[in-house]
Amino acid sequence: MKRQAIYTPGDMKARGITHAKDIGNPGEYPFLRGIRETMHTELEHIWTMRQFVGFGSPEATNERNRLLLGNGQTGLSVAFDMPTLLAYDPDNPRAECDIGIGGVSIPTRAAMEKLFSGIDLSNEDISTSMTVNGPASVLLAMYFAVAEGKGASLARLRGTIQADPLKEYIAQNEYILPPRALLKIFVDMVEYCTKVAPRWNPVSISGYHIREAGSTAAQELAFTIANGGTYVEECIARGMPVDSFAPRLSFFWDFDIDFLGEIAKIRAGRRMWARMMKEQFGAKDTSLWMRAHVQTAGITLTKEQPLINIARVAIQALGAVLAGVQSLHTNSYDEQLSLPSEEAVKIALRTQQIIAHETRVREVIDVFGGSYALECMTSDIEEEAYAHIAEINRMGGMVAAVESGWAKQQVGNSARQRQEEIERGEILVVGQNMFHDEKAGDTNFRVERSVQDAQVDFIREVKRTRDNLAVGHALKELTGSVRAGENCMPYIREAVLANATVQEIFDVFREAFGTHKPDVRF
Amino acid sequence: MERVARILFAKGGLDGHDAGSDIFVQLLRDSGFEVIYTSIYQSPEEIARQAIEEDPDIIGVSIHSGAHVRVFERLMYILGNTAGSAEEKWLVVGGGLIPESDFPKLKALGVREIFGSGASVSAERDIIPRLKEIAQESEKTTSDVPALWERVRAGERFAMSRFITMLEQSDARAQAVISLDAEGKTWARGDKLSFRLPMDSSAPHVVGLSGSGGVGKSSLIEQLLQHLYRDHIVAALCVDPVAAYGGAVLGDRCRIQDYNLTCSANVFIRSLAAHEPYKGVTASLPFIIHVLARAHQQVILVESVGAGQEDVRFNDIVDTFVYVASPAMGDHVQALKGGAIQKADVIVLNKSKSEPDKADAMKSTLEANFSHERGDGWTVPVIKTDAVSRVGIGDLWGEIENHKRHLMKDRRR
Numbered sequence: 044m045k046r047q048a049i050y051t052p053g054d055m056k057a058r059g060i061t062h063a064k065d066i067g068n069p070g071e072y073p074f075l076r077g078i079r080e081t082m083h084t085e086l087e088h089i090w091t092m093r094q095f096v097g098f099g100s101p102e103a104t105n106e107r108n109r110l111l112l113g114n115g116q117t118g119l120s121v122a123f124d125m126p127t128l129l130a131y132d133p134d135n136p137r138a139e140c141d142i143g144i145g146g147v148s149i150p151t152r153a154a155m156e157k158l159f160s161g162i163d164l165s166n167e168d169i170s171t172s173m174t175v176n177g178p179a180s181v182l183l184a185m186y187f188a189v190a191e192g193k194g195a196s197l198a199r200l201r202g203t204i205q206a207d208p209l210k211e212y213i214a215q216n217e218y219i220l221p222p223r224a225l226l227k228i229f230v231d232m233v234e235y236c237t238k239v240a241p242r243w244n245p246v247s248i249s250g251y252h253i254r255e256a257g258s259t260a261a262q263e264l265a266f267t268i269a270n271g272g273t274y275v276e277e278c279i280a281r282g283m284p285v286d287s288f289a290p291r292l293s294f295f296w297d298f299d300i301d302f303l304g305e306i307a308k309i310r311a312g313r314r315m316w317a318r319m320m321k322e323q324f325g326a327k328d329t330s331l332w333m334r335a336h337v338q339t340a341g342i343t344l345t346k347e348q349p350l351i352n353i354a355r356v357a358i359q360a361l362g363a364v365l366a367g368v369q370s371l372h373t374n375s376y377d378e379q380l381s382l383p384s385e386e387a388v389k390i391a392l393r394t395q396q397i398i399a400h401e402t403r404v405r406e407v408i409d410v411f412g413g414s415y416a417l418e419c420m421t422s423d424i425e426e427e428a429y430a431h432i433a434e435i436n437r438m439g440g441m442v443a444a445v446e447s448g449w450a451k452q453q454v455g456n457s458a459r460q461r462q463e464e465i466e467r468g469e470i471l472v473v474g475q476n477m478f479h480d481e482k483a484g485d486t487n488f489r490v491e492r493s494v495q496d497a498q499v500d501f502i503r504e505v506k507r508t509r510d511n512l513a514v515g516h517a518l519k520e521l522t523g524s525v526r527a528g529e530n531c532m533p534y535i536r537e538a539v540l541a542n543a544t545v546q547e548i549f550d551v552f553r554e555a556f557g558t559h560k561p562d563v564r565f
Numbered sequence: 566m567e568r569v570a571r572i573l574f575a576k577g578g579l580d581g582h583d584a585g586s587d588i589f590v591q592l593l594r595d596s597g598f599e600v601i602y603t604s605i606y607q608s609p610e611e612i613a614r615q616a617i618e619e620d621p622d623i624i625g626v627s628i629h630s631g632a633h634v635r636v637f638e639r640l641m642y643i644l645g646n647t648a649g650s651a652e653e654k655w656l657v658v659g660g661g662l663i664p665e666s667d668f669p670k671l672k673a674l675g676v677r678e679i680f681g682s683g684a685s686v687s688a689e690r691d692i693i694p695r696l697k698e699i700a701q702e703s704e705k706t707t708s709d710v711p712a713l714w715e716r717v718r719a720g721e722r723f724a725m726s727r728f729i730t731m732l733e734q735s736d737a738r739a740q741a742v743i744s745l746d747a748e749g750k751t752w753a754r755g756d757k758l759s760f761r762l763p764m765d766s767s768a769p770h771v772v773g774l775s776g777s778g779g780v781g782k783s784s785l786i787e788q789l790l791q792h793l794y795r796d797h798i799v800a801a802l803c804v805d806p807v808a809a810y811g812g813a814v815l816g817d818r819c820r821i822q823d824y825n826l827t828c829s830a831n832v833f834i835r836s837l838a839a840h841e842p843y844k845g846v847t848a849s850l851p852f853i854i855h856v857l858a859r860a861h862q863q864v865i866l867v868e869s870v871g872a873g874q875e876d877v878r879f880n881d882i883v884d885t886f887v888y889v890a891s892p893a894m895g896d897h898v899q900a901l902k903g904g905a906i907q908k909a910d911v912i913v914l915n916k917s918k919s920e921p922d923k924a925d926a927m928k929s930t931l932e933a934n935f936s937h938e939r940g941d942g943w944t945v946p947v948i949k950t951d952a953v954s955r956v957g958i959g960d961l962w963g964e965i966e967n968h969k970r971h972l973m974k975d976r977r978r
Contacts, residue, residue, distance in 0.1 A: 125579035125630060131579070560820060
């Protein structure tokens, strides 16, 4: 997207942008200026401050969450460790090195209970987002069981689970199963939620990971919208009317350091989604809303001179708010070095609070609306994304694009180009290829070996004391349901209630569907 | 020929961040390295095991997950406690998201060097030249070759691997041991020594798989290994061509990845790079097969892209030559005539589930053109498989075994 030094009314005209057709008003189709009429202007309805948290033991994570809630965080967001995300129990040798390192270890309902100890999930002001994909179905069932145990009504329970299959094959590699198997379970989850938890977001359609893997902004936009469209098609094919599930599809964008470009991208996303839902699927009302969570871009943070990351995150967070998002995570300055320290995560939260309570930007909706520059940049990136989508449609859609490895290869090409541009100094990074001083930051944050061992001890204890006949029975029923092609969620729920582990449950799917290997092409 | 540095590159522990490593592997290749890329989620046990079988000059482990201390601890422990490997001065290097305060701990474990990460560390400027320097320290030689051979005869994994390395380096002592061992069972073709053990019940069944790129040979190898490994001692040799600048990505391990195979006592896997002019077959291949045979392998799978050239022909080296095609070739079946497929003993149509109708049509075409009764009484079968869906593997192996029975009956090779 070639950026102009100045944009004029003539540029708007040249692009055929009109207020009536393309810009409109907040709360009105095509929702370019915001999904709601009031957006952040009412303090009770500003974006959710939702910091992604998780490390070591459920107890430690619980403590960090309570600290953040006490400091004004308004939503919870759970980071699980790699063993959990790949459905390996802590007592599996493959899990040994990684227990509790990148997130919290939650292999059983009992662990999930510890995670939310002292947190009142029946309070409807609290919503939880869980970042998990492969075994999302299992973690969702665990959360529902724990919430119900605390007196929450599933019918009123709010929250989100990431559970976005296609981007795993493009970027994050946490699929475990082959694409069509994971898609099937995804549709099961959406269907289940429309029936038992209608306020729950059963998916967070994500661009973040695609962008962090090195894609361009236009690719992030295109692949995310295309993935979303695929999910809508799959759910409709299952027999669900579009308006029965679409209002609960949520999104997750990256916010890179290209301040203006990223605002344009998010606005374009809102308009593209609204148009696709209306024109392609005949959806109505809130089905047309792109409700978005944003995380400031991890890839823009530097190890060198880490404190300057605070400035980067502040700029990115401001951009996300100006772009009109519903939920925001701000990175901690030390995240390139390790899991965030208490001090660093507080600064990240305070950054959001300064924007919300001091800057007054939330009092005016969509400040860039009508701006020659931003409206042109929004249309430009939209056009670029539509070109990518057309290419995807020519090859048969996103599932084909993913299965053939094309999507991953596109991202890989962009990543390589980005790397080369940084090395040539065409992309400038302060503290790295300019104003570089030799000292890199360091960290004192470690997950102790004893904490890792404690998770192994705990799962052994759970396995020893639970009703193993009930577990065996539940897993057998789950296996039967897979064979019969039924919705697996009720069966996962039974298994979870009996304290079957995430690995035990997911091994049923591994057995049935096989496992998938990453696409590697040189 | 100047020895190219060989590097085994893995993402250690449950680390799935492959965006950067995919780029890094290409840069390594373009700089002349032979890269055995294991892909993501490699446990220390798997890395150690692959290192022992591939005998690389450098073991490179990249970790962005934060689990580096524990991963390197386990890795160095296993390397230092496995027969043969324990005496090796392994050159292990680390990279990724590793805080500097952890460098001393890793160095104390025996990690040779740790590279920082982030855009200020340029792979091309900082890391790769340093890796080339470190590779110079690699010593892949043994003073007592006969003693090493005895360990090969005893079936020791590392000894097999080191012997193969020496053959790949055209070590004359190693070649001499093989020639002596094979005495009386050799035959000369032109200037080149080419030989196989006679086909009898104690000799391994050497099965070669060849075919164009993209037909799924690696996936088939994986499925054959899965089919065989519980009841057979089986080895797989995976040959990849060298790229333009002399480097190579030996990527078959990526596609064969399975803990059960990587760490099974019954399985041995080795990646080889084919330099010109052998086009998919290495000059040392017959010698390597001999090593594996003497180390009690019962089945030896050899996977290659080409079918060799005049003097070192693939089907001379193997007992059963399997040619792999896929429905994507479709209308180009005619172009196969006169090529390697004519020498095939078994023809496989892989990826048959991806386009079932096309597959059926192609099977008929292949049968019509190539499934002839040969003068020796063998009719070349065409088998449909789909490796990814685990379909047809039993049938394929059945036909391969039929061919072995035919050879033994016939006393031909």
